[in-house]
Amino acid sequence: MAEKSDGHDTSELARRSTSPEDPDGQHDPPVRKEADHTDVRAIFRQWDPTGRGMIRKDELLSTFSGLGLHMGERELSLMLEAADMSGDESIHYGKFLRWLFAPASSSESGHQANVSSQDVQTELNISVPGLGSKSEAEADETEIENCGDILQAAKEGNVGAVRRLLQVDPQSLEQVDEDGDGPLANAAWEGHLEVVQVLLAAGASVEAKDSNGTRPLLIAAQEGHLEVVEALLAAGASVKAKDYNGTGPLLIAAQEGHLEVVEALLAAGASVEAKDYNGRTPLLRAAGNGHTAAVERLLAAGAAVDAVDSNGHTPLHHAAIYTTGETAIVVERIV
Numbered sequence: 420m421a422e423k424s425d426g427h428d429t430s431e432l433a434r435r436s437t438s439p440e441d442p443d444g445q446h447d448p449p450v451r452k453e454a455d456h457t458d459v460r461a462i463f464r465q466w467d468p469t470g471r472g473m474i475r476k477d478e479l480l481s482t483f484s485g486l487g488l489h490m491g492e493r494e495l496s497l498m499l500e501a502a503d504m505s506g507d508e509s510i511h512y513g514k515f516l517r518w519l520f521a522p523a524s525s526s527e528s529g530h531q532a533n534v535s536s537q538d539v540q541t542e543l544n545i546s547v548p549g550l551g552s553k554s555e556a557e558a559d560e561t562e563i564e565n566c567g568d569i570l571q572a573a574k575e576g577n578v579g580a581v582r583r584l585l586q587v588d589p590q591s592l593e594q595v596d597e598d599g600d601g602p603l604a605n606a607a608w609e610g611h612l613e614v615v616q617v618l619l620a621a622g623a624s625v626e627a628k629d630s631n632g633t634r635p636l637l638i639a640a641q642e643g644h645l646e647v648v649e650a651l652l653a654a655g656a657s658v659k660a661k662d663y664n665g666t667g668p669l670l671i672a673a674q675e676g677h678l679e680v681v682e683a684l685l686a687a688g689a690s691v692e693a694k695d696y697n698g699r700t701p702l703l704r705a706a707g708n709g710h711t712a713a714v715e716r717l718l719a720a721g722a723a724v725d726a727v728d729s730n731g732h733t734p735l736h737h738a739a740i741y742t743t744g745e746t747a748i749v750v751e752r753i754v
Contacts, residue, residue, distance in 0.1 A: 573606040573618065607636075669689040676712070706737045
């Protein structure tokens with residue numbers, strides 16, 4: 420490899436590490452076996468299946484050694500320095516992996532380093548196929564650096580970064596946050612249709628649940644993101660699925676007064692009489708929140724005006740108790 424202008428040898432990582440038994444580094448280094456990008460990702464997945472945790476340096480060294488990869492403390496230190504993690508006692512999986520498989524650039528970590536990710540890839544005999552042209556890859560890497568991991572990229576609607584992160588590590592599709600929300604849920608929350616489409620094409624599950632049993636369709640319905648709702652329905656999302664409180668997509672859309680979403684869900688076969696665990700139907704929820712247009716649409720779809728919840732309250736009761744009376748007038752007119 421060529422030397423940098425300051426005289427530092429960028430092939431430093433590939434040199435044999437010294438040891439008390441071999442102070443001059445004269446003996447042949449251990450035989451390396453070839454490893455592809457899947458092998459190296461598997462190292463991190465042993466400790467961090469979600470891609471969001473931390474891995475101790477000693478664990479990393481031990482596993483590299485177990486795989487027969489030539490990696491000593493000296494090499495690891497150089498590698499972490501280049502990845503701008505030299506001062507960390509533990510290594511963040513996502514940050515390191517994105518650096519390791521990044522395309523070549525003049526200053527990958529924002530400062531001059533003695534070794535690049537390509538030096539590490541060469542030393543470990545890692546190949547990273549299918550990364551596209553350099554200009555496209557560099558543009559995507561800039562997006563990745565600006566947005567962080569795939570959860571953040573999906574939340575921000577950064578479709579270029581989402582594509583790149585999926586390309587570098589397809590398993591990032593399975594990442595979740597502390598609430599159990601994955602990238603598809605995050606994109607659904609914010610209504611980022613293109614990101615939703617990319618994630619679905621990559622194999623994201625439309626029925627993935629968070630810690631409350633909430634699925635992407637319910638999220639999109641709650642937020643009133645009609646196009647995302649339609650995309651999820653087209654991908655096979657169930658209109659019957661409920662969270663752990665018994666709330667389904669139509670119930671939440673009616674509660675929030677999202678008329679177009681209510682219509683889309685009814686057209687997809689959602690039951691107008693679906694109940695939550697308190698016995699409330701979509702009509703009761705819409706009436707209780709003063710959503711006149713949703714009430715009228717549900718009535719037109721055949722919603723029972725005499726439905727009662729677990730407290731014995733009808734839609735009229737909910738409209739009278741919880742709203743200003745406009746919805747009560749609508750319900751009373753029908754009665």
